Amino acid sequence: MSGRQYLQIPGPTNVPDRVIRAMAVPMINHRGPEFARLVQDCITGLKAVLATQGDVLFFPASGSGGLEATVVNTLSPGDKILSVSQGVFSERFAKIAAAHGVQVERIEVGWGKAVDPEEICSRLRSDAARSIKAVSLPQTETTTGVLNDIRRVGLGIKETGHPALLFVDAVSALGMVEIRPDEWGVDVVIAASQKGLMLPPGLAILAIGPRAWKAAETSRMPRWYWDWKQMKKAIDAGGSAYTPPTGILFGLREALAILQEEGLANAFVRHDRLARATRAALTGMGLSVLPSESDASPTLTAVNIPPGIEWKALSKLLREKYRVVLGGGLGKLEGKVFRIGHMGSVYEPEILAVIGCVEMALAEFGVDIRLGDGLKAAQRSFLEPYES
Amino acid sequence: MSGRQYLQIPGPTNVPDRVIRAMAVPMINHRGPEFARLVQDCITGLKAVLATQGDVLFFPASGSGGLEATVVNTLSPGDKILSVSQGVFSERFAKIAAAHGVQVERIEVGWGKAVDPEEICSRLRSDAARSIKAVSLPQTETTTGVLNDIRRVGLGIKETGHPALLFVDAVSALGMVEIRPDEWGVDVVIAASQKGLMLPPGLAILAIGPRAWKAAETSRMPRWYWDWKQMKKAIDAGGSAYTPPTGILFGLREALAILQEEGLANAFVRHDRLARATRAALTGMGLSVLPSESDASPTLTAVNIPPGIEWKALSKLLREKYRVVLGGGLGKLEGKVFRIGHMGSVYEPEILAVIGCVEMALAEFGVDIRLGDGLKAAQRSFLEPYES
Amino acid sequence: MSGRQYLQIPGPTNVPDRVIRAMAVPMINHRGPEFARLVQDCITGLKAVLATQGDVLFFPASGSGGLEATVVNTLSPGDKILSVSQGVFSERFAKIAAAHGVQVERIEVGWGKAVDPEEICSRLRSDAARSIKAVSLPQTETTTGVLNDIRRVGLGIKETGHPALLFVDAVSALGMVEIRPDEWGVDVVIAASQKGLMLPPGLAILAIGPRAWKAAETSRMPRWYWDWKQMKKAIDAGGSAYTPPTGILFGLREALAILQEEGLANAFVRHDRLARATRAALTGMGLSVLPSESDASPTLTAVNIPPGIEWKALSKLLREKYRVVLGGGLGKLEGKVFRIGHMGSVYEPEILAVIGCVEMALAEFGVDIRLGDGLKAAQRSFLEPYES
């Protein structure tokens, strides 16, 4: 097979050819001056994307490593956290915390709904004993394509006066949806390389604010690999606490340059436009989107699978005949939804290609679909003037 | 700009990432054993694609170099040829021949029409003096997207008993449309790397039959670089008469493997299907295709530009907003048609992406177009059972 | 700067161009069939290199992550281990264990000496209470270029009848020095991608034997990311417990193919020959090697810096004038030794190039050196018949 693959899963995303080339380089000494420049360029660029004056650290790890790092640096066994649970990845944070002896109080949100910021605040207000040490939630829940309103959550918590830390999993959002941790009161942002940053997986990224650093001083969790302090010291000196994933850092520098060329604000608008067109197309062809329009994320869309259609067969047809690769449902949504990633290096042509192939594949499976209706709806959406 | 480009011009075509990697290799000694194997693999693979037992040679040159090589190896100053003239590239052969002192008798075919094989045969039949040394025509005229029926031309000439050689420019056809020189009586097939072979430009390829070799013995044209005999001797010995374009040969080996994996017959069907869907889409959206359905080539489509639309502005919008790159009109068709290449590594998703963006761009220019109609027509075409 | 770099540090090592190309590929879905094949190929190949029938797992992490994973899966807080301490990396294991509440009893070996297997055994014999849960040591200590005799250690421990587990850090040895965990009684082998496997950093690799799995059942360390059981389940199913470093896995498959083509036994001999020639060259030019000939590792050589020479200046000259990059001393050896890596994709020409440039650089710094003497010694060593 030699044709282009349309990898429209919710991550990893397409790595632009510029980034592939930036990584296809000879290795360098991670204790030399060239590496120090590379680290500095990456950290500077990440701070811009993360809109923070705080510290940015990276670890050779997947995004889940970033979640574990957050738990073991800020909490102590027996601590309690309030964890929004609305899909596999928000629940993952809760599981990691529990695995390290943290008590987890969950806000169970129906899978496919955004959390109501007020619900978080009201829980905190009723925590008179201030026993909740932290609140955790994702900006985008990758299982459902839901977007939580982190700004309202963050400012709302501030208003309650409750001292709980706020941890945001921005893995499926960074570089694609605005986040302003310093202004909104987010203490730790956790991200990873393989989504909006258009890189292969292998790098966890954390933005850490002063309150989180303070918590790290008193945390009694055992840690070495994930230790923030040790890594910060090394990164500040232009190095890494242990062998860094140099290849991905070379790619990161290029990806950050690409994002800067487009302009971060433009990237946010682009993702929103692509998402709107995708949802318009899906409803236009008679399918239904899992979250409501107001709860939907600009980075991926979960679609209800029409009755009688088996995802395995549908995805095989899409992949083998049209080389379109979409994501299946996870956890309790397996077989019930499929997910289209419109993340990273994606533009109008890819959306049209994917929607058009989904229409054809559904028609081949006998779904009563009017060919072209979804496409037309996407085109109309693209041609509408943009209002945020 | 980091997104994927949709380079849908009639060549160069998209180079598959496998081929890009196959060329991104250290140079080798072109006088060593590794190069000899490379040459042998390439020649063997090319013979299969060219369906010939004759000789296959390559030159570091563009396809036009292959045309010149054909002229200077088979003809002598003062010779007469019969040249089908139906666009810039068929006319180029005539010009090259004339530049070398050959008398050119043209069959002027309206731009956008295929040549009637009978017209060639009748000219030959009326050439009682046997003064016509050769007939030249393209399999696909890249200016207009017309496909000439080489089989009928070749077999027809045989039937006339006229000894004229038959030269076919298959630059925009090889690997995408069937050609069987040995069976059809084609004496020289000229091709190049950058179209159906999915490579960068820089390699001219020739299939040379026994009658052409015979003509080379008596040709009195001065030549050195293009000399077939010298190059054949070198290639047979696993080398090249002068420094060969090793990088492209590495890519060629991989491209030939890709073609073999798909199956040549399947590649022919694929190109035909893509072309049909493209034409269906264009007429479906209310545009008109330059050649008639029966004259149209499976490898590119020339479209009449709607009145009032300036190609320069349209192509700029397509390129800069949607990263879709199409070909403009050439020669007297400049500003009158644009051309969509569906050549090489192209599949359904690219056609849908390109058609969808063309629809949007035309709508943005105020053309009265029903969004989605072209796309729907393409989808229907793709879903139809295939009959050749 | 465009010239070739001679990256002869003790890792990361040169990534062969074949491996660079194997990684310069579009991303794939890590939940699809192509990924499952990739994982299977990698695990099969790693088992051959690791000479084990046990389980092989990988984690998106540096090698240090593999050390931490070993600690948290096999031990419990309060457990005691016996840790050979003979450099920065063997000491790192001790530190990680201590950070997780493990009591560490050290065998302090002078930096630059191999551990005496008998010393380990005698400690175990005298541990009547069987309080030592595990023994840890590196196969090659990257700080000093010392090679420990893992076979004697493993078989020796078996003979004592002591039930302690044996953990071997083979980061600077795997693929270059023989290790046979199943035969020698090694329970966990920890390795990483960036040394003998000729890959960029970012992948920790573990071979886990049945006794280690048994220990994992009773370990009371909190863990999620490093949890072996969860990762084994995922890998066995052709996936990964969380987003895997797909790019490195693509490279790993190619690197394993390269190792198999050479033959693992041949790779061991090659590293030994390169190391002998390097040491012969260094002593030939009047320098002294840190470990004794019998303690020296085939993968890197630590050299005592001649009096009066500052490493920083010497390494700058080597790097900027000759593009030769060597490793400096670490920990208490900083400024006292430098280290030459002869690991991975390295052959005779690189050794000659590096030795020759070191001679010139030392001469430029006024060291009384007879140019060419080191080179001559290396050449002689290369031409000697090999006896293991």
Next chain:
Amino acid sequence: MSGRQYLQIPGPTNVPDRVIRAMAVPMINHRGPEFARLVQDCITGLKAVLATQGDVLFFPASGSGGLEATVVNTLSPGDKILSVSQGVFSERFAKIAAAHGVQVERIEVGWGKAVDPEEICSRLRSDAARSIKAVSLPQTETTTGVLNDIRRVGLGIKETGHPALLFVDAVSALGMVEIRPDEWGVDVVIAASQKGLMLPPGLAILAIGPRAWKAAETSRMPRWYWDWKQMKKAIDAGGSAYTPPTGILFGLREALAILQEEGLANAFVRHDRLARATRAALTGMGLSVLPSESDASPTLTAVNIPPGIEWKALSKLLREKYRVVLGGGLGKLEGKVFRIGHMGSVYEPEILAVIGCVEMALAEFGVDIRLGDGLKAAQRSFLEPYES
């Protein structure tokens, strides 16, 4: 085989990894704005390297194509030229000219000697009838590693007052040895991509001065592909007269950037130093260099093969055991000399590696050689202060 190859033939040369990456890009439309910028960048950069205000053209061809282009654009059948013949490549120019009906008067110089500029001048002075239309010679004859003094030739011809044009084949010199056509009276410089420009083969480059353009107006050679006027018109308009080798042009832009970063004058010195060290090494190990020290080129060195040694066997050993690839003898020097290219992206370490392996290989063949003597001589040469 995965190790680095030492491709030290006199072209193609090592392509730096930066250049490989610059070429590993998606194709672009050669009729669009991006290509126009690429052409302009390349032409501007080439004019700097060629030190000319005249025109620079490129053709998709090997360097030999550039020779043929020169013949057919400036001469007419029956014209007479004076051609220095001192090896395969200078003789090639004579052959190409003769193939096109040009009378060739040769200055036969012993293979391995530089031409005496005075000999050329005296021939011209005695040509009272001004029947000699042009003088041709190489700057470096790649067969023998001889450097002709183009400055003296050019200025000498000027002084004679003879109107003959001067054609210089700088294929094995451009970017490595100074050439100043405008000042020295060189009318056409012919070069190619695969030597000092560190690119794969496939691009012929010509610098054309006003007197050559004037000759082109009256030349009666038939031509189309090689027609300078047509190509100049296309290049001036940001295009190409026919499909250009876009991939190599992308690489050329990067290679020119590399040359500019080093500084052209520095590149000249570097090549001279490498050549001196190579010759010192060869004589140091008891071999003899074909040309005398004063006639030797800075870009390659031809070495007399010691009696009793068969080149085929020696080159096989060097290639297969040490991955060092050297050039054999050509034409009447086959089996008598071998050639070491020190062209393009080559530095001290490569010279040491190659010399060291040659010493070992010769020793293995029983040549009475003192290991290390050549290396020592090279090192001493490198450490000497440079005097031009």
